[in-house]
Amino acid sequence: MFSRLAQLNPSPTTELEYSTPYELLVAVTLSAQATDVGVNKATRKLFKVANTPAAIAALGVEGLKPYIATIGLFNTKAANVVAMAQQLLRDHGGQVPRTREALQALPGVGRKTANVVLNTAFGEPTIAVDTHIFRVANRTGLAPAKDVRAVEDALEKAVPPRFLQDAHHWLILHGRYVCKARTPDCPHCPIRDLCRFPDKTPGEPAGVDPDRPQRP
Template sequence: MNNTKRREILTRLRDANPHPTTELNFTTPFELLVAVTLSAQATDVGVNKATAKLFPVANTPQAIADLGVDGLKEYIKTIGLYNAKAENVHKLSKIIVEKHNGEVPESREALEALPGVGRKTANVVLNTAFGWPTIAVDTHIFRVSNRTKFAMGKNVDRVEEKLLKVVPKEFKVDVHHWLILHGRYTCIARKPRCGSCIIEDLCEFKEKTEI
Protein backbone atom coordinates (compact mmCIF):
# COMPACT_ATOMS: atom_id res chain seq x y z
CA MET A 1 0.00 0.00 0.00
CA ASN A 2 1.29 3.45 -0.88
CA ASN A 3 1.44 6.46 1.42
CA THR A 4 -1.22 8.40 -0.49
CA LYS A 5 -3.71 5.63 0.21
CA ARG A 6 -2.65 5.43 3.85
CA ARG A 7 -3.19 9.16 4.35
CA GLU A 8 -6.65 8.97 2.80
CA ILE A 9 -7.57 6.03 5.05
CA LEU A 10 -6.48 7.94 8.14
CA THR A 11 -8.23 11.10 6.99
CA ARG A 12 -11.51 9.23 6.60
CA LEU A 13 -11.16 7.55 9.98
CA ARG A 14 -10.40 10.92 11.56
CA ASP A 15 -13.35 12.60 9.86
CA ALA A 16 -15.67 9.87 11.14
CA ASN A 17 -14.27 10.00 14.69
CA PRO A 18 -12.25 13.18 15.39
CA HIS A 19 -11.65 12.48 19.09
CA PRO A 20 -11.28 8.72 19.60
CA THR A 21 -10.41 7.21 22.94
CA THR A 22 -10.36 3.89 24.75
CA GLU A 23 -13.60 2.12 25.65
CA LEU A 24 -12.20 1.37 29.08
CA ASN A 25 -13.67 3.66 31.74
CA PHE A 26 -11.13 5.72 33.68
CA THR A 27 -10.61 9.20 35.12
CA THR A 28 -6.92 9.12 36.11
CA PRO A 29 -3.72 7.59 34.72
CA PHE A 30 -3.74 5.08 37.58
CA GLU A 31 -7.30 3.97 36.85
CA LEU A 32 -6.30 3.52 33.21
CA LEU A 33 -3.22 1.50 34.16
CA VAL A 34 -5.32 -0.81 36.33
CA ALA A 35 -8.02 -1.19 33.68
CA VAL A 36 -5.53 -1.99 30.91
CA THR A 37 -3.72 -4.49 33.13
CA LEU A 38 -7.03 -6.21 33.85
CA SER A 39 -8.04 -6.20 30.17
CA ALA A 40 -5.56 -8.84 29.00
CA GLN A 41 -7.62 -11.73 27.57
CA ALA A 42 -10.79 -9.99 28.75
CA THR A 43 -13.33 -7.66 27.16
CA ASP A 44 -13.50 -3.95 27.89
CA VAL A 45 -17.15 -4.43 28.87
CA GLY A 46 -16.18 -7.04 31.46
CA VAL A 47 -13.38 -4.87 32.84
CA ASN A 48 -15.68 -1.85 33.07
CA LYS A 49 -18.22 -3.85 35.07
CA ALA A 50 -15.53 -4.84 37.56
CA THR A 51 -13.91 -1.40 37.86
CA ALA A 52 -17.34 0.22 38.31
CA LYS A 53 -17.43 -1.59 41.67
CA LEU A 54 -13.70 -1.37 42.46
CA PHE A 55 -12.88 2.28 41.73
CA PRO A 56 -15.47 3.86 44.08
CA VAL A 57 -13.81 1.86 46.87
CA ALA A 58 -10.16 1.94 45.77
CA ASN A 59 -8.83 3.96 42.84
CA THR A 60 -5.40 5.07 44.06
CA PRO A 61 -2.19 3.08 44.49
CA GLN A 62 -2.37 3.43 48.27
CA ALA A 63 -6.02 2.35 48.41
CA ILE A 64 -5.34 -0.74 46.26
CA ALA A 65 -2.30 -1.57 48.38
CA ASP A 66 -4.42 -1.24 51.52
CA LEU A 67 -7.16 -3.41 50.02
CA GLY A 68 -4.79 -6.36 49.82
CA VAL A 69 -4.68 -9.14 47.23
CA ASP A 70 -7.67 -11.05 48.61
CA GLY A 71 -9.72 -7.88 48.93
CA LEU A 72 -8.91 -6.96 45.35
CA LYS A 73 -9.89 -10.41 44.08
CA GLU A 74 -13.43 -9.91 45.36
CA TYR A 75 -13.91 -7.02 42.94
CA ILE A 76 -12.26 -8.55 39.87
CA LYS A 77 -13.18 -12.23 40.17
CA THR A 78 -15.52 -11.96 37.16
CA ILE A 79 -12.49 -11.28 34.93
CA GLY A 80 -10.38 -14.04 33.41
CA LEU A 81 -7.04 -14.78 35.10
CA TYR A 82 -8.16 -12.68 38.07
CA ASN A 83 -5.84 -14.40 40.56
CA ALA A 84 -2.67 -13.45 38.67
CA LYS A 85 -4.05 -10.02 37.81
CA ALA A 86 -4.87 -9.28 41.45
CA GLU A 87 -1.31 -10.16 42.43
CA ASN A 88 0.13 -7.91 39.72
CA VAL A 89 -2.15 -4.93 40.36
CA HIS A 90 -1.48 -5.11 44.09
CA LYS A 91 2.28 -5.32 43.55
CA LEU A 92 2.40 -2.50 41.01
CA SER A 93 0.31 -0.32 43.34
CA LYS A 94 2.81 -0.80 46.16
CA ILE A 95 5.74 -0.04 43.82
CA ILE A 96 4.06 3.16 42.59
CA VAL A 97 3.57 4.26 46.21
CA GLU A 98 7.11 3.37 47.26
CA LYS A 99 9.12 4.37 44.17
CA HIS A 100 7.01 6.96 42.33
CA ASN A 101 5.36 8.98 45.11
CA GLY A 102 1.96 7.50 44.31
CA GLU A 103 1.98 8.76 40.70
CA VAL A 104 1.97 6.65 37.53
CA PRO A 105 5.38 7.24 35.93
CA GLU A 106 5.43 8.86 32.50
CA SER A 107 8.29 6.64 31.39
CA ARG A 108 8.25 3.51 29.26
CA GLU A 109 11.12 1.97 31.23
CA ALA A 110 9.44 2.61 34.59
CA LEU A 111 6.08 1.35 33.37
CA GLU A 112 7.49 -1.85 31.87
CA ALA A 113 9.29 -2.52 35.16
CA LEU A 114 5.91 -2.85 36.89
CA PRO A 115 4.47 -6.37 37.42
CA GLY A 116 2.05 -7.37 34.66
CA VAL A 117 2.93 -4.38 32.47
CA GLY A 118 4.39 -5.20 29.07
CA ARG A 119 5.10 -3.05 26.05
CA LYS A 120 1.46 -3.02 24.88
CA THR A 121 0.12 -1.85 28.25
CA ALA A 122 2.85 0.77 28.55
CA ASN A 123 2.00 2.03 25.05
CA VAL A 124 -1.68 2.38 25.93
CA VAL A 125 -0.94 4.32 29.13
CA LEU A 126 1.63 6.58 27.49
CA ASN A 127 -0.72 7.27 24.59
CA THR A 128 -4.08 7.60 26.31
CA ALA A 129 -3.06 9.09 29.65
CA PHE A 130 -0.12 11.22 28.55
CA GLY A 131 -0.68 11.87 24.83
CA TRP A 132 2.44 10.14 23.52
CA PRO A 133 2.39 9.10 19.82
CA THR A 134 2.71 5.42 20.71
CA ILE A 135 0.83 2.57 19.02
CA ALA A 136 -0.17 -0.45 21.10
CA VAL A 137 -0.69 -3.31 18.67
CA ASP A 138 -3.38 -5.70 19.92
CA THR A 139 -5.17 -8.44 17.97
CA HIS A 140 -7.50 -5.92 16.29
CA ILE A 141 -4.72 -3.64 15.09
CA PHE A 142 -2.61 -6.61 14.00
CA ARG A 143 -5.52 -7.97 11.95
CA VAL A 144 -6.55 -4.64 10.37
CA SER A 145 -2.98 -3.67 9.53
CA ASN A 146 -2.29 -6.97 7.78
CA ARG A 147 -5.69 -7.54 6.17
CA THR A 148 -5.89 -4.07 4.61
CA LYS A 149 -2.16 -4.20 3.80
CA PHE A 150 -1.80 -0.84 5.62
CA ALA A 151 1.21 -2.07 7.64
CA MET A 152 2.06 -5.71 7.27
CA GLY A 153 4.13 -7.75 9.70
CA LYS A 154 4.47 -11.30 10.97
CA ASN A 155 4.14 -10.31 14.63
CA VAL A 156 2.93 -7.39 16.74
CA ASP A 157 6.40 -5.89 17.09
CA ARG A 158 6.89 -5.79 13.32
CA VAL A 159 3.47 -4.23 12.79
CA GLU A 160 4.15 -1.61 15.47
CA GLU A 161 7.51 -0.82 13.86
CA LYS A 162 5.87 -0.46 10.42
CA LEU A 163 3.01 1.70 11.73
CA LEU A 164 5.42 4.07 13.47
CA LYS A 165 7.27 4.38 10.19
CA VAL A 166 4.36 4.92 7.78
CA VAL A 167 1.77 6.85 9.85
CA PRO A 168 2.20 10.62 9.39
CA LYS A 169 2.91 12.62 12.55
CA GLU A 170 -0.47 14.36 12.57
CA PHE A 171 -2.29 11.00 12.94
CA LYS A 172 0.07 9.19 15.33
CA VAL A 173 -1.59 10.04 18.65
CA ASP A 174 -5.02 8.77 17.55
CA VAL A 175 -4.26 5.99 15.06
CA HIS A 176 -4.14 3.40 17.85
CA HIS A 177 -7.80 4.03 18.74
CA TRP A 178 -9.03 4.34 15.15
CA LEU A 179 -7.57 0.98 14.18
CA ILE A 180 -8.80 -0.80 17.31
CA LEU A 181 -12.35 0.49 16.87
CA HIS A 182 -12.28 -0.32 13.15
CA GLY A 183 -11.19 -3.87 13.95
CA ARG A 184 -13.70 -4.26 16.76
CA TYR A 185 -16.78 -3.11 14.88
CA THR A 186 -16.14 -3.22 11.12
CA CYS A 187 -13.06 -5.23 10.13
CA ILE A 188 -14.03 -8.04 12.49
CA ALA A 189 -12.12 -11.30 12.69
CA ARG A 190 -14.47 -13.90 11.27
CA LYS A 191 -16.15 -11.96 8.47
CA PRO A 192 -15.29 -8.30 7.88
CA ARG A 193 -18.19 -5.94 7.19
CA CYS A 194 -16.72 -4.60 3.96
CA GLY A 195 -20.03 -3.39 2.54
CA SER A 196 -20.45 -0.89 5.37
CA CYS A 197 -16.76 0.08 5.61
CA ILE A 198 -15.76 3.70 4.96
CA ILE A 199 -12.37 2.65 3.60
CA GLU A 200 -13.47 -0.34 1.50
CA ASP A 201 -12.32 1.23 -1.79
CA LEU A 202 -8.85 1.90 -0.36
CA CYS A 203 -8.37 -1.41 1.44
CA GLU A 204 -6.31 -4.03 -0.42
CA PHE A 205 -8.03 -7.09 1.09
CA LYS A 206 -8.97 -9.29 -1.88
CA GLU A 207 -11.83 -11.33 -0.42
CA LYS A 208 -14.24 -8.48 0.34
CA THR A 209 -17.74 -9.20 1.63
CA GLU A 210 -20.99 -7.39 0.81
CA ILE A 211 -22.08 -7.03 4.43
Protein backbone atom coordinates in the same frame (compact mmCIF):
# COMPACT_ATOMS: atom_id res chain seq x y z
CA MET B 1 -7.34 6.10 5.18
CA PHE B 2 -6.78 8.16 8.29
CA SER B 3 -8.44 11.22 6.84
CA ARG B 4 -11.61 9.18 6.41
CA LEU B 5 -11.40 7.61 9.87
CA ALA B 6 -10.81 11.06 11.36
CA GLN B 7 -13.83 12.47 9.53
CA LEU B 8 -16.04 9.77 11.04
CA ASN B 9 -14.58 10.06 14.55
CA PRO B 10 -12.61 13.27 15.10
CA SER B 11 -11.79 12.60 18.77
CA PRO B 12 -11.32 8.86 19.32
CA THR B 13 -10.40 7.48 22.72
CA THR B 14 -10.35 4.27 24.70
CA GLU B 15 -13.62 2.58 25.64
CA LEU B 16 -12.20 1.76 29.06
CA GLU B 17 -13.68 3.95 31.80
CA TYR B 18 -11.19 5.90 33.93
CA SER B 19 -10.72 9.29 35.56
CA THR B 20 -7.00 9.25 36.47
CA PRO B 21 -3.82 7.83 34.93
CA TYR B 22 -3.74 5.21 37.70
CA GLU B 23 -7.29 4.08 37.00
CA LEU B 24 -6.39 3.77 33.32
CA LEU B 25 -3.27 1.76 34.17
CA VAL B 26 -5.29 -0.67 36.29
CA ALA B 27 -8.06 -0.94 33.69
CA VAL B 28 -5.64 -1.67 30.84
CA THR B 29 -3.81 -4.24 32.97
CA LEU B 30 -7.11 -5.97 33.67
CA SER B 31 -8.17 -5.85 30.01
CA ALA B 32 -5.66 -8.43 28.79
CA GLN B 33 -7.65 -11.30 27.25
CA ALA B 34 -10.85 -9.60 28.44
CA THR B 35 -13.37 -7.21 26.91
CA ASP B 36 -13.55 -3.53 27.75
CA VAL B 37 -17.22 -4.03 28.64
CA GLY B 38 -16.33 -6.68 31.20
CA VAL B 39 -13.51 -4.61 32.66
CA ASN B 40 -15.74 -1.55 32.97
CA LYS B 41 -18.36 -3.54 34.88
CA ALA B 42 -15.71 -4.61 37.37
CA THR B 43 -13.92 -1.29 37.76
CA ARG B 44 -17.13 0.68 38.30
CA LYS B 45 -17.46 -1.18 41.60
CA LEU B 46 -13.75 -1.40 42.37
CA PHE B 47 -12.90 2.26 41.83
CA LYS B 48 -15.67 3.35 44.20
CA VAL B 49 -13.82 1.48 46.95
CA ALA B 50 -10.18 1.70 45.87
CA ASN B 51 -8.79 3.82 43.03
CA THR B 52 -5.32 4.78 44.28
CA PRO B 53 -2.17 2.72 44.77
CA ALA B 54 -2.45 3.11 48.54
CA ALA B 55 -6.06 1.92 48.55
CA ILE B 56 -5.36 -1.05 46.27
CA ALA B 57 -2.32 -2.04 48.33
CA ALA B 58 -4.42 -1.86 51.48
CA LEU B 59 -7.11 -3.99 49.85
CA GLY B 60 -4.59 -6.72 49.17
CA VAL B 61 -4.83 -9.62 46.76
CA GLU B 62 -7.63 -11.44 48.55
CA GLY B 63 -9.56 -8.20 49.01
CA LEU B 64 -9.20 -7.32 45.33
CA LYS B 65 -10.22 -10.68 43.88
CA PRO B 66 -13.99 -10.40 44.51
CA TYR B 67 -14.13 -7.17 42.50
CA ILE B 68 -12.43 -8.64 39.43
CA ALA B 69 -13.55 -12.29 39.67
CA THR B 70 -15.65 -11.93 36.50
CA ILE B 71 -12.53 -11.06 34.48
CA GLY B 72 -10.38 -13.76 32.92
CA LEU B 73 -7.12 -14.65 34.70
CA PHE B 74 -8.29 -12.69 37.74
CA ASN B 75 -5.99 -14.51 40.18
CA THR B 76 -2.86 -13.52 38.30
CA LYS B 77 -4.18 -10.04 37.60
CA ALA B 78 -5.04 -9.46 41.27
CA ALA B 79 -1.50 -10.35 42.27
CA ASN B 80 -0.03 -8.09 39.58
CA VAL B 81 -2.27 -5.10 40.36
CA VAL B 82 -1.49 -5.24 44.07
CA ALA B 83 2.25 -5.69 43.43
CA MET B 84 2.07 -2.81 40.96
CA ALA B 85 0.44 -0.58 43.58
CA GLN B 86 3.13 -1.46 46.10
CA GLN B 87 5.89 -0.69 43.60
CA LEU B 88 4.31 2.64 42.64
CA LEU B 89 4.23 3.61 46.31
CA ARG B 90 7.79 2.45 46.91
CA ASP B 91 9.49 3.75 43.77
CA HIS B 92 7.31 6.54 42.37
CA GLY B 93 5.59 8.23 45.29
CA GLY B 94 2.27 6.68 44.29
CA GLN B 95 2.34 8.35 40.86
CA VAL B 96 2.15 6.67 37.46
CA PRO B 97 5.55 7.10 35.73
CA ARG B 98 5.65 8.79 32.35
CA THR B 99 8.30 6.71 30.58
CA ARG B 100 7.87 3.38 28.81
CA GLU B 101 10.83 1.87 30.64
CA ALA B 102 9.46 2.71 34.09
CA LEU B 103 5.97 1.54 33.15
CA GLN B 104 7.22 -1.77 31.78
CA ALA B 105 9.15 -2.35 35.00
CA LEU B 106 5.82 -2.55 36.85
CA PRO B 107 4.29 -6.00 37.52
CA GLY B 108 1.82 -7.03 34.81
CA VAL B 109 2.72 -4.16 32.47
CA GLY B 110 3.97 -5.00 28.99
CA ARG B 111 4.77 -2.78 26.03
CA LYS B 112 1.15 -2.61 24.84
CA THR B 113 -0.15 -1.48 28.24
CA ALA B 114 2.67 1.04 28.58
CA ASN B 115 1.89 2.47 25.14
CA VAL B 116 -1.82 2.83 25.96
CA VAL B 117 -1.04 4.73 29.16
CA LEU B 118 1.56 6.95 27.48
CA ASN B 119 -0.84 7.77 24.65
CA THR B 120 -4.17 8.09 26.44
CA ALA B 121 -3.11 9.47 29.82
CA PHE B 122 -0.07 11.50 28.81
CA GLY B 123 -0.63 12.43 25.16
CA GLU B 124 2.36 10.62 23.68
CA PRO B 125 2.08 9.56 20.00
CA THR B 126 2.52 5.86 20.75
CA ILE B 127 0.74 2.95 19.08
CA ALA B 128 -0.43 0.05 21.21
CA VAL B 129 -0.82 -3.01 18.99
CA ASP B 130 -3.57 -5.35 20.18
CA THR B 131 -5.26 -8.16 18.26
CA HIS B 132 -7.56 -5.69 16.46
CA ILE B 133 -4.73 -3.47 15.27
CA PHE B 134 -2.60 -6.48 14.31
CA ARG B 135 -5.47 -7.79 12.18
CA VAL B 136 -6.32 -4.45 10.54
CA ALA B 137 -2.69 -3.60 9.82
CA ASN B 138 -2.12 -6.96 8.11
CA ARG B 139 -5.51 -7.40 6.45
CA THR B 140 -5.63 -3.95 4.87
CA GLY B 141 -1.98 -3.95 3.90
CA LEU B 142 -1.34 -0.80 5.93
CA ALA B 143 1.52 -2.31 7.93
CA PRO B 144 1.88 -6.05 7.32
CA ALA B 145 4.22 -7.89 9.66
CA LYS B 146 4.46 -11.21 11.49
CA ASP B 147 4.54 -10.04 15.12
CA VAL B 148 3.10 -7.18 17.15
CA ARG B 149 6.37 -5.31 17.62
CA ALA B 150 7.07 -5.41 13.90
CA VAL B 151 3.54 -4.10 13.24
CA GLU B 152 4.10 -1.29 15.75
CA ASP B 153 7.36 -0.29 14.05
CA ALA B 154 5.74 -0.47 10.60
CA LEU B 155 2.78 1.65 11.71
CA GLU B 156 5.07 4.32 13.13
CA LYS B 157 6.58 4.61 9.67
CA ALA B 158 3.33 4.32 7.71
CA VAL B 159 1.05 6.64 9.68
CA PRO B 160 1.42 10.34 8.81
CA PRO B 161 2.75 12.29 11.81
CA ARG B 162 -0.41 14.38 12.21
CA PHE B 163 -2.44 11.19 12.78
CA LEU B 164 -0.05 9.34 15.11
CA GLN B 165 -1.64 10.54 18.34
CA ASP B 166 -5.03 9.04 17.51
CA ALA B 167 -4.05 6.27 15.09
CA HIS B 168 -4.25 3.32 17.45
CA HIS B 169 -7.71 4.36 18.70
CA TRP B 170 -9.03 4.59 15.13
CA LEU B 171 -7.55 1.21 14.24
CA ILE B 172 -8.81 -0.52 17.40
CA LEU B 173 -12.34 0.78 16.90
CA HIS B 174 -12.26 -0.08 13.20
CA GLY B 175 -11.15 -3.62 14.02
CA ARG B 176 -13.69 -3.99 16.82
CA TYR B 177 -16.76 -2.76 14.95
CA VAL B 178 -16.07 -3.04 11.21
CA CYS B 179 -13.01 -5.09 10.31
CA LYS B 180 -14.02 -7.94 12.61
CA ALA B 181 -12.07 -11.18 12.72
CA ARG B 182 -14.61 -13.71 11.47
CA THR B 183 -16.98 -11.63 9.36
CA PRO B 184 -15.64 -8.20 8.44
CA ASP B 185 -18.40 -5.71 7.66
CA CYS B 186 -16.90 -4.77 4.32
CA PRO B 187 -20.14 -3.31 2.84
CA HIS B 188 -20.10 -0.61 5.54
CA CYS B 189 -16.36 -0.06 5.60
CA PRO B 190 -15.28 3.53 4.84
CA ILE B 191 -11.86 2.38 3.62
CA ARG B 192 -13.00 -0.62 1.58
CA ASP B 193 -11.60 0.74 -1.67
CA LEU B 194 -8.18 1.25 -0.05
CA CYS B 195 -8.03 -2.21 1.52
CA ARG B 196 -5.91 -5.00 0.03
CA PHE B 197 -7.80 -7.84 1.74
CA PRO B 198 -8.86 -10.14 -1.13
CA ASP B 199 -11.76 -11.93 0.61
CA LYS B 200 -14.13 -9.05 1.25
CA THR B 201 -17.67 -9.82 2.36
CA PRO B 202 -20.28 -9.09 -0.34
CA GLY B 203 -21.91 -5.71 -0.80
CA GLU B 204 -21.53 -2.41 -2.56
CA PRO B 205 -18.40 -0.42 -1.70
CA ALA B 206 -19.13 2.09 1.04
CA GLY B 207 -17.70 5.57 0.93
CA VAL B 208 -17.86 8.18 3.67
CA ASP B 209 -21.38 9.53 3.98
CA PRO B 210 -21.50 12.27 6.63
CA ASP B 211 -25.29 11.94 6.85
CA ARG B 212 -25.24 8.21 7.63
CA PRO B 213 -24.98 7.33 11.35
CA GLN B 214 -21.60 5.79 12.11
CA ARG B 215 -20.55 3.32 14.75
CA PRO B 216 -18.17 4.64 17.43
